Amino acid sequence: MKKYGVNELREMFLSFFEEKGCLRLNSFSLVPHNDTSLLIINSGMAPMKPWFTGQEIPPRRRVTTCQKCIRTGDLENVGKTARHGTFFEMLGNFSFGDYFKKEAIPWAWEFLTERVGLDPERLYPSVYVDDDEAYNIWLNDMHVPAERIYKFGKEDNFWEHGSGPCGPCSEIYYDRGEKYGNGPEDVMGGEGDRFMEVWNIVFSQFNNDGHGNYTDLVQKNIDTGMGLERLAVAVQDVGSIFDVDTLKSLSSQIIPAR
Ligand code: GLY
16 A cells, blocks of 8 residues: 555545535634534534534535634543544535435445545544444445454444534544554444544534423434544554654654753
């Protein structure tokens, strides 16, 4: 596999989804607008909530972005794991009542295996425990063996952050190999750094009012979150997100204080 740089991977993702009909938009600001449920933008979908709910009309029903993010809920993990950062870039493709599971899953697989060249045998999808439709797409259309498809509950495979659009999700983990972890936590879906989630496809079909009351959205949407730095960790086979080419070129210039 070619060891693509962060800047190459960002461009590869955005142009791949342009080929699939998505409109490329710039990152939105890190400061939310008209959203009192968030202090800082935490995901690609957050600035687009009105397009998911149908309150506003998007410029196109298929969009792709690379969004600047800070995920306050993950800050406790920064410095403890190889895969959490304060600031990160999240690549996304989004469907507002347009394409759904049958397109989003094969496109994720095509990008990771054919464009980037990750070994398909190191990729492990997970689905929400009740989501037979997504499970069957992985099994029958993508031909991933049943023993590599995991079913997880709400804690792992239902995406929501406060109020707003949410839904069951299907994630793709990459097995970095034993050299990056061989403890009891280094199992598929575990807290260790060996199996690293790189891609999350949310089947965004509910609205959470912020008090745990769910209603159906007017349309079924796709909300994808793909951590750019995490993908670079897998592709470059480096120890952590702080070792990818862009961050390394900065940190290598810092002269230790005497
Ligand atoms: N919105 C999906 C994610 O950030 O993983």
